[in-house]
Amino acid sequence: MFRVKMAAVQLTDRDLFSELKRHGFTPGPVTENTRPVYLKKLKKLQEELQRGTRSGKNRNSGSINTNSGSSNTAAGGAGLGDRPASNDVTHPRTGRSPGSPCEKRTDGGSKVVLGFSSDESDVEVTQNKEGPRHSGRRFRGSSHILQLLQQQQPRPTETTTANVTKSHSVSSDISTSSFGVLVGRRSVSGSPWWSDRGNSRVGSSHAKETEEEEEGGDYDEDHTDGDSVALNGSRGSYTLNSSKLGGDYSDSEDEEVVSTKERQHDRRLNSRRSQPKSPYKSGRGAESGREKTRGGVIKANDKACARSLDIMEDRGGQEGERKTDQGESVLPGGLRNCGFTGRSGPVSAVMRESGEQGSNCSPTAFNNNHVSRGDCGGSSSRFSSGTNPKFYTYNSLSATYRSNHSNHAAGNHAYLATTQPRKLAVPEEELLQQFKRDEVSATGGFSAHYLSMFLLTAACLFFMLLGLMYLRMRGAGSEVEVVTKNHPFGIEFDDAHVGKDKDIILKVLLQLHEHLAEIAGDHDCGVHNHHPNRSLSLAEASDYLMLHGTDLEQNVASALEWIMRTGEDVGIRLIGNDSEDPVTDISEVMRLESTHPKMSFICRFCRAFLTVIHRVVLSIAAAVVVCGVLYYMMYRWRKEKEETRQMYDMVERIIDVLRSHSEACQESGDLQPYLPIPHVRDSLVQPQDRTKIKKGLGQPFRSKKWQGEAFRPDRRNSPPNSLTPCLKIRNMFDPVMEVGENWHLAIHKAILEKCSDNDGIVHIAVDKNSREGCVYMKCLSAEHSGKAFKALHGSWFDGKLVTVKYLRLDRYHQRFPQALGCSTPLKPSGKHVHTTTLLRHRSSAGNAQGFS
Amino acid sequence: MSSTSQKHKEFVAEPMGEKPVMALAGIGEVLGKRLEDKGFDKAYVVLGQFLVLKKDEELFRDWLKDTCGANVKQQGDCHGCLREWCDSFL
Numbered sequence: 001m002f003r004v005k006m007a008a009v010q011l012t013d014r015d016l017f018s019e020l021k022r023h024g025f026t027p028g029p030v031t032e033n034t035r036p037v038y039l040k041k042l043k044k045l046q047e048e049l050q051r052g053t054r055s056g057k058n059r060n061s062g063s064i065n066t067n068s069g070s071s072n073t074a075a076g077g078a079g080l081g082d083r084p085a086s087n088d089v090t091h092p093r094t095g096r097s098p099g100s101p102c103e104k105r106t107d108g109g110s111k112v113v114l115g116f117s118s119d120e121s122d123v124e125v126t127q128n129k130e131g132p133r134h135s136g137r138r139f140r141g142s143s144h145i146l147q148l149l150q151q152q153q154p155r156p157t158e159t160t161t162a163n164v165t166k167s168h169s170v171s172s173d174i175s176t177s178s179f180g181v182l183v184g185r186r187s188v189s190g191s192p193w194w195s196d197r198g199n200s201r202v203g204s205s206h207a208k209e210t211e212e213e214e215e216g217g218d219y220d221e222d223h224t225d226g227d228s229v230a231l232n233g234s235r236g237s238y239t240l241n242s243s244k245l246g247g248d249y250s251d252s253e254d255e256e257v258v259s260t261k262e263r264q265h266d267r268r269l270n271s272r273r274s275q276p277k278s279p280y281k282s283g284r285g286a287e288s289g290r291e292k293t294r295g296g297v298i299k300a301n302d303k304a305c306a307r308s309l310d311i312m313e314d315r316g317g318q319e320g321e322r323k324t325d326q327g328e329s330v331l332p333g334g335l336r337n338c339g340f341t342g343r344s345g346p347v348s349a350v351m352r353e354s355g356e357q358g359s360n361c362s363p364t365a366f367n368n369n370h371v372s373r374g375d376c377g378g379s380s381s382r383f384s385s386g387t388n389p390k391f392y393t394y395n396s397l398s399a400t401y402r403s404n405h406s407n408h409a410a411g412n413h414a415y416l417a418t419t420q421p422r423k424l425a426v427p428e429e430e431l432l433q434q435f436k437r438d439e440v441s442a443t444g445g446f447s448a449h450y451l452s453m454f455l456l457t458a459a460c461l462f463f464m465l466l467g468l469m470y471l472r473m474r475g476a477g478s479e480v481e482v483v484t485k486n487h488p489f490g491i492e493f494d495d496a497h498v499g500k501d502k503d504i505i506l507k508v509l510l511q512l513h514e515h516l517a518e519i520a521g522d523h524d525c526g527v528h529n530h531h532p533n534r535s536l537s538l539a540e541a542s543d544y545l546m547l548h549g550t551d552l553e554q555n556v557a558s559a560l561e562w563i564m565r566t567g568e569d570v571g572i573r574l575i576g577n578d579s580e581d582p583v584t585d586i587s588e589v590m591r592l593e594s595t596h597p598k599m600s601f602i603c604r605f606c607r608a609f610l611t612v613i614h615r616v617v618l619s620i621a622a623a624v625v626v627c628g629v630l631y632y633m634m635y636r637w638r639k640e641k642e643e644t645r646q647m648y649d650m651v652e653r654i655i656d657v658l659r660s661h662s663e664a665c666q667e668s669g670d671l672q673p674y675l676p677i678p679h680v681r682d683s684l685v686q687p688q689d690r691t692k693i694k695k696g697l698g699q700p701f702r703s704k705k706w707q708g709e710a711f712r713p714d715r716r717n718s719p720p721n722s723l724t725p726c727l728k729i730r731n732m733f734d735p736v737m738e739v740g741e742n743w744h745l746a747i748h749k750a751i752l753e754k755c756s757d758n759d760g761i762v763h764i765a766v767d768k769n770s771r772e773g774c775v776y777m778k779c780l781s782a783e784h785s786g787k788a789f790k791a792l793h794g795s796w797f798d799g800k801l802v803t804v805k806y807l808r809l810d811r812y813h814q815r816f817p818q819a820l821g822c823s824t825p826l827k828p829s830g831k832h833v834h835t836t837t838l839l840r841h842r843s844s845a846g847n848a849q850g851f852s
Numbered sequence: 853m854s855s856t857s858q859k860h861k862e863f864v865a866e867p868m869g870e871k872p873v874m875a876l877a878g879i880g881e882v883l884g885k886r887l888e889d890k891g892f893d894k895a896y897v898v899l900g901q902f903l904v905l906k907k908d909e910e911l912f913r914d915w916l917k918d919t920c921g922a923n924v925k926q927q928g929d930c931h932g933c934l935r936e937w938c939d940s941f942l
Contacts, residue, residue, distance in 0.1 A: 027906070
């Protein structure tokens with residue numbers, strides 16, 4: 001985590017932004033507040049990716065993830081088989097600015113590299129100083145190294161021959177050009193690669209593999225670009241180292257997997273890298289050769305450039321380059337390479353060696369020290385192959401770091417070790433918890449359901465049993481025998497009578513009791529066959545006893561006495577003449593009756609059932625009655641409330657109208673402060689309602705009368721001066737409600753009466769079909785019309801508010817040509833005769849009244 | 853659907869204006885104090901953060917957890933409150 005944090009911190013906002021975008025997530029602005037959130041998101045996305053790619057789609061995912069379209073991608077893709085993908089992957093990273101955050105390097109293991117990268121950057125820096133030392137991680141921390149490594153990696157598959165040939169030149173170039181190239185490369189690929197490493201660190205070894213592949217791809221690409229092989233090689237080794245470092249971290253998590261994968265990757269990478277790195281791999285070449293044979297590696301290591309590219313396939317070669325930074329001898333590097341390329345065993349052994357050597361490597365000036373580099377590279381390559389390689393890489397890198405920076409690797413390593421299992425556990429934990437919860441709830445639900453059912457059935461059974469038992473008890477009759485045993489006579493009785501007598505008496509009682517019970521039961525159950533009465537007379541009882549052979553007549557009296565004396569209920573009741581009075585003496589006893597009738601169980605049950613039913617029915621009936629009463633009361637109450645509410649509402653409206661009218665009255669002095677009730681009513685009741693009421697009540701509302709004025713015709717609501725001699729009067733009538741033929745004449749009359757002081761009205765026309773009840777009027781002059789206007793406008797007529805407006809004379813004449821020649825003022829009186837005739841047609845007498 | 857608290861209903865019912873950050877659902881005294889110390893003294897500042905995170909629920913929850921240590925329920929309440937407010941007024 002330490003490394004990750006470092007890496008994260010070093011990611012610029014822009015890098016974080018682009019990283020997130022690469023994952024297909026569109027982030028908002030990255031500010032100081034949102035930064036940590038986005039970092040977490042990025043980590044999560046990388047994890048998901050690694051998990052997703054673990055299935056074996058390293059390359060694809062890697063390329064997809066990291067392919068941000070850097071320029072290198074195109075170049076890299078050209079010449080590298082599957083590598084191109086990784087190249088692309090790495091290139092985008094390279095293209096990134098050095099501060100890019102952990103990118104999504106698919107290979108998680110190598111992502112450990114994140115921290116590593118910072119170490120590497122240190123190494124890179126030193127390398128730079130020394131020469132084309134990729135391991136110079138002096139870079140601020142990541143990007144450069146990453147770039148370098150990335151670039152190195154893409155090159156691995158460069159043709160071996162080319163590498164070989166270049167090896168020599170490269171070695172020389174390395175010191176100068178390579179350095180520059182490296183630097184450039186680093187800048188290009190460092191950050192992305194670095195970020196990738198960081199990502200890989202978080203991820204699994206799988207990611208590491210991918211990274212290595214990518215690195216290889218990058219390496220190849222770089223190579224294609226024409227950079228010095230040495231450069232490539234160094235880069236490759238660098239990346240290899242970093243990847244291996246990442247492997248270290250992941251190894252702690254899952255060594256086996258990682259080691260295996262890394263080995264594979266390393267193999268591939270080495271094969272790739274070895275070739276381009278030939279120059280570097282003076283030792284590298286040896287390293288590559290190491291894959292084949294250990295000895296060969298050693299030899300290669302010794303040689304600065306003579307290594308064949310075939311040997312270069314050893315990834316270790318690349319790493320050896322890196323290691324050269326640390327000034328390791330070629331031999332060790334070669335050894336390392338060999339071991340690395342071989343089996344895990346030997347590899348690990350070699351790696352260990354390399355590790356040691358790597359750790360021994362101290363950051364020394366590279367300066368064409370291919371061998372040393374090769375050694376370092378070899379060691380680093382070895383790391384990739386397994387835990388050891390990783391460890392080695394880590395060590396070498398850390399050594400490098402130490403040279404420049406504090407060694408964060410340890411911290412990162414530890415962090416990685418701890419975070420990964422934690423991270424993996426968390427989501428699983430959550431899932432488990434969810435499942436557990438579901439299970440618990442499910443089982444709980446089931447048990448609860450069953451439990452409730454069980455309880456219900458148990459209760460029902462219990463109550464049934466109880467009822468049955470009760471019934472049975474009742475029907476069983478009293479234990480006369482028990483009672484009889486404890487008779488009230490007490491000792492005296494026992495003493496007085498011989499036991500035989502006592503027994504006889506008891507027998508008598510028993511028999512009597514049983515007989516009586518049968519009789520009573522039959523009687524109660526409705527079996528009136530033998531005994532019409534429930535009770536048994538004394539004589540009958542005696543006869544019965546005699547029938548049954550009990551010679552107990554003389555004891556009957558004592559038995560009865562005994563019964564009387566006993567305060568308990570023995571099942572026989574003694575009835576005297578008055579059945580209600582208690583019997584006190586034997587002589588009064590007339591009849592015997594059983595108090596415990598013996599009825600069959602069914603009979604008893606039926607009786608009980610019937611009784612219950614009757615009682616239930618009665619109670620239900622009572623409840624129903626009560627409910628009905630309640631509902632009725634509520635209904636009435638609601639109705640009353642509604643009515644009162646309506647009344648209040650009407651009152652309010654009336655008040656409003658009156659208030660408005662009073663306000664109007666206050667404004668104009670000649671308005672009456674009182675409103676006729678019909679008017680109020682009309683104003684409140686709609687015409688339709690009015691029609692209904694009219695039908696029922698005749699036409700009390702139709703008054704055809706001027707009913708006051710609503711407002712004072714002042715300047716506010718009327719033109720300042722009369723404009724034309726023609727007026728249009730609206731709302732004088734309702735054409736729907738007018739009946740008769742000559743009602744328009746009444747309208748004429750009404751208007752003329754209203755304007756009786758005006759003798760300038762020459763023409764009136766009632767538009768019978770107008771919805772608005774329009775009446776057109778023409779006056780002699782504008783002055784007259786103005787007077788008429790004042791008189792008519794705002795008046796109430798027949799419950800309607802009349803409005804007047806001026807008309808253009810020419811229009812008026814167009815409409816009413818007959819008015820052109822009118823010049824005689826109209827008089828209401830002239831129409832009076834007609835109106836009276838009209839009135840006759842009207843159904844209500846009130847009209848005549850109105851017009852009078 | 854889970855029921856909403858009184859605080860939630862009150863907050864979502866009207867524009868937040870200058871309401872303090874403790875008016876947000878899920879943010880009590882302790883969390884509100886922490887937010888204020890970080891500079892989020894008003895509800896609209898937290899709204900701003902919510903909008904900057906593009907109204908993403910997960911990010912906002914993470915941010916809330918990091919900033920004031922809200923637990924899952926508090927995060928959910930706050931997020932739901934702000935989201936509903938945005939739906940109504942934004």
